Amino acid sequence: MMIDGTSATAGVGSKTSRRGYLTKAGLATGALASLSGCAGVLGSSDDMDTVTMVLTPGTPADTEQRYMPMKNLIEGEVDVSVEMQVPQDYSAVRPALESEQAEIGMDDITLISNPDLMDVYGTTVTGGSAFYFSMMVTQPDSDIEQRTDIEGRTMAFADRLSTSGSIFALYALKQAGLNVGEAPDGDPVDFEGSWSNHDIALEKVGNGEADAATTYGGNGVPHIPEDTELPDRVTEYSTALDTIGTETPQFRPFWWSFPIPKQPVYTRATWDSPLRDEIGEVLLNSDQSQIEQYYPDDYDEEELPFTTLRDTSMEDYEPVITRLNDLGIELGE
Structure with missing residues (x-):
């Protein structure tokens, strides 16, 4: 079904299905295979001392380095260990969330594919702009x-x-x-x-x-x-x-x-842990001076993708929905 830009888009998935390009059958295994550096279970709802954060697709070493201040911020302010995973492509993100192998994601396509699956923390802000x-x-x-x-x-x-x-x-x-x-x-x-x-x-x-x-x-x-x-x-x-x-x-x-609008940061709705709200508060209340305290020694500030979050909703991502509809892309189950 097409995405309805005027209402919540529950029921649609993160796989393109206009011509059967990707199928539901490969979702569970695809999540594991498409996440870089994966070795077994990525995160576990039974052990919330470790939280898995799925980053946007890219070169794993470079992408992980960019988000290191965000990881350090969460670990420094919340009693938790954050594991970063870099998928090979965007279609791997939702299966990881659905199978509860990850707790946090940050791309608008996955969010749009099924808002009922995610709770939005907000939109990333860098340099004062979202x-x-x-x-x-x-x-x-x-x-x-x-x-x-x-x-x-x-x-x-x-x-x-x-x-x-x-x-x-x-x-x-x-x-x-x-x-x-x-x-x-x-x-x-x-x-x-x-x-x-x-x-x-x-x-x-x-x-x-x-x-x-x-x-x-x-x-x-x-x-x-x-x-x-x-x-x-x-x-x-x-x-x-x-x-x-x-x-x-x-x-x-x-x-x-x-x-x-920059990338949203969201968590899966099925994550039942006080850590979820604690991490959200840390991200929403962060600022430039605080995030600077968590730069690695060799960090290039020009790469920073996050200083804080702006409170946003699905309406902010309406332009993306409009374009997906116009191109005939169905984000199907």
Whole structure:
């Protein structure tokens, strides 16, 4: 069934099912197989001294390092040990929660797939902003100036269910008049697409495997020149501007989304433990000065994905629901 953007979306799941791309049969084992570093049970509702937090998909070592201050904060303020797990893709998150192998997650697709499964702590805030951006980039000398120029070209996306690295970009290309075909579950018509992760998407442009790529601002802004002219909405809400021009290779942005609510942090509703509320209070009451106390010695502050949480609801993620519906993506059981 399609997601109803005006009401709670209970009953839908986190697997794309428009053409049977993923099936329910693989959910229980898929959760284990798709979580990096998994060895047996990830977390246990019988032993709440250890809490498993499923991070957003990415390179395990890099992703875990980014969230280390958040882990240290929880462990420093609550009598609990936090185990971080990095899934290979977004479709592995909900099965881990449903099977009670994890307690905390932080992606909007899983939240939207079945709000009844999760209780929301809030939306992450970094640098004073609870918003981020989807962006499209190309080589500086490319003749791609606007979205319609992608016709007949190759486009690199992040994970198929990534909000900024796939869903928002596909919708934007469709709105520009391009035929996106069955993407992200199948192939586009007017251009060639490939799906991987945010870092690989940029690498493909850098090494000539793709003409353009889409990623989130925190990943793309370091790769654009310092003198890049930015839209007002980006300069107002982006928290990545202090990283501009700090990474190579350099790319040229040609499209930016409007501000998207950053990732939510949520816990599974079946987690019956006082630790759930204790952790929520710590995250909601954190601030920059407190989180700084939990930086590892070698931590790069530019990577920080969290300082506190903003109290939010499903309504804040309506733009994501709208785009999933428009692209015909059913998050089915």
